[in-house]
Amino acid sequence: MRAAREYRSNPFVPGLAGRIEALVEETPPDAVGLSLNYLSQALGAFALIGFIRDRFPRIAVVLGGGLVTSWLGRTGGRNPFAGLVDHCVAGPGEGFLLGLAGVSADGEPFARPDYSGFPAGGYLSPGPVLPYSASSGCHWRRCTFCPERAEGQCFRPVPEEQVLSDLRALASGMRPSLIHFLDSTMSPRLLEHLARRSPGVPWYGFTRVSPLLGDKDFCHALRASGCVMLKLGLESGDQGVLDALEKGIQVDEASRALRALNGAGIGTYVYLLFGTPAENAESARRTLAFTAEHGGLIDYLNLAVFNLPADSEEAGRLKIRPFYEGDLSLYADFEHPGNWGRRPVRDFLDREFRRHPAIAPIVRRQPPFFTSNHAPFFLNFC
Numbered sequence: 001m002r003a004a005r006e007y008r009s010n011p012f013v014p015g016l017a018g019r020i021e022a023l024v025e026e027t028p029p030d031a032v033g034l035s036l037n038y039l040s041q042a043l044g045a046f047a048l049i050g051f052i053r054d055r056f057p058r059i060a061v062v063l064g065g066g067l068v069t070s071w072l073g074r075t076g077g078r079n080p081f082a083g084l085v086d087h088c089v090a091g092p093g094e095g096f097l098l099g100l101a102g103v104s105a106d107g108e109p110f111a112r113p114d115y116s117g118f119p120a121g122g123y124l125s126p127g128p129v130l131p132y133s134a135s136s137g138c139h140w141r142r143c144t145f146c147p148e149r150a151e152g153q154c155f156r157p158v159p160e161e162q163v164l165s166d167l168r169a170l171a172s173g174m175r176p177s178l179i180h181f182l183d184s185t186m187s188p189r190l191l192e193h194l195a196r197r198s199p200g201v202p203w204y205g206f207t208r209v210s211p212l213l214g215d216k217d218f219c220h221a222l223r224a225s226g227c228v229m230l231k232l233g234l235e236s237g238d239q240g241v242l243d244a245l246e247k248g249i250q251v252d253e254a255s256r257a258l259r260a261l262n263g264a265g266i267g268t269y270v271y272l273l274f275g276t277p278a279e280n281a282e283s284a285r286r287t288l289a290f291t292a293e294h295g296g297l298i299d300y301l302n303l304a305v306f307n308l309p310a311d312s313e314e315a316g317r318l319k320i321r322p323f324y325e326g327d328l329s330l331y332a333d334f335e336h337p338g339n340w341g342r343r344p345v346r347d348f349l350d351r352e353f354r355r356h357p358a359i360a361p362i363v364r365r366q367p368p369f370f371t372s373n374h375a376p377f378f379l380n381f382c
C-alpha cells in the first residue's frame with residue numbers, strides 16, 4: 001500500500017508512465033489488469049497501481065496472477081487491497097475479465113492465448129520463445145513443501161488435441177525458436193501425447209521424475225517430438241527425505257531417468273532442495289554423492305534452500321516465526337528440528353556441494369541472469 005502511495009519514488013514508474021499514458025490516449029480502457037506472480041514483482045506492481053489510480057482515477061484496476069491467487073486463499077477470497085484495487089481475481093482470470101466487459105465466457109473454458117499485441121522480438125533472447133500453459137495446478141499435488149498442495153488448487157489440463165492445435169496456430173504467427181511449457185509439472189499424459197505428435201518447434205518444460213522417463217524408447221520419441229530439455233524437481237538424492245516430502249520418486253528411478261534422457265539427447269535441469277525438515281547433514285551428503293555420481297548426465301542444477309509454506313500442514317507441526325513483520329510472503333521461517341537450518345545449509349552448499357569437482361562445472365554452466373529460461377539455447381539443439 002505504501003509502494004502505491006509513494007509511486008513517484010519507484011524506479012520503474014518513470015520508465016513506464018509515458019508508455020501507459022500513450023496507450024490510454026490511443027485506446028482509452030475501462031479497466032487495467034495487472035498480473036502479479038512473484039513477490040519480487042509486488043512493489044513494482046503496486047507502484048504502477050498507485051500511478052494509474054492517481055493519473056486515471058476512473059479506470060478500474062484489476063489484479064490477478066499466481067501470487068494474488070495465493071494471497072486470496074489466505075483471506076478467504078476477501079480483497080485485501082479494497083480502496084486501491086477494484087477487483088482481485090483468484091485463478092484463471094479470463095472468465096472474470098470477459099464478465100467485466102459484459103461478455104459471456106460460457107463454452108470456452110480454455111481460450112487460446114493471443115500474443116499478437118506483444119513485441120516478441122524485443123526480448124533479450126537468441127530467438128522468440130512461445131510461452132504456453134497446457135494446464136493449471138498439478139496432477140500430483142502431494143509434495144509436502146509445495147504451495148500446490150497447501151492451496152489445494154484443482155488440476156485443470158487443456159485437452160491434448162487443443163494443446164497441439166493452439167501451439168500450431170500460435171507458432172505460425174510468431175515463428176518461435178522454442179516453446180516453453182509453463183505448467184507446474186507436465187503430466188505423463190501430455191508427454192505421451194507430445195511423444196506421438198510433435199508441435200513442430202523445439203520445446204522444454206517442467207515435469208516429475210516418473211517411470212516413463214526411465215524408458216529409453218519413450219525418451220527418444222520425446223526427443224524426436226522436439227523436447228530439448230526437461231526441468232526435473234528431484235529435490236533430494238536421499239530416499240528417506242524423498243519419502244518424507246511425499247515426492248513419489250525412487251532414487252533408482254531418478255538415476256534411470258537421467259541416463260535415458262541423456263542417452264536420447266535431452267538436456268536436464270535438476271532442481272534440488274536443501275534444509276527440508278526431514279533432511280540433516282548426512283542426508284544432504286547423500287544428495288551430494290548422488291549428484292556427483294550422475295554429474296555427467298546433468299546439464300544444469302538449481303540449488304534451493306527450503307522455504308516453508310506458511311499455510312502448510314508442516315507449518316502446524318514446526319516452531320515457526322515470520323520472516324519479517326508485515327510480510328506478504330507465502331513462506332514462514334522455522335526452527336529446524338535437526339539444527340539443519342538456513343545457515344548450516346548455506347555453508348554446506350558453498351563449502352562442499354558447489355566445490356565438488358564433479359559438480360562445480362555444472363554450477364558454472366548456468367547461464368547468467370536468465371538461468372533456466374536461456375539454458376535450452378546452450379544445448380545445441382538447432
Ligand code: SF4
Binds near residue numbers: 141143146147
Ligand atoms: S510435483 Fe511439483 S508442482 Fe506438483 S506438488 Fe510436487 S513440487 Fe508441487
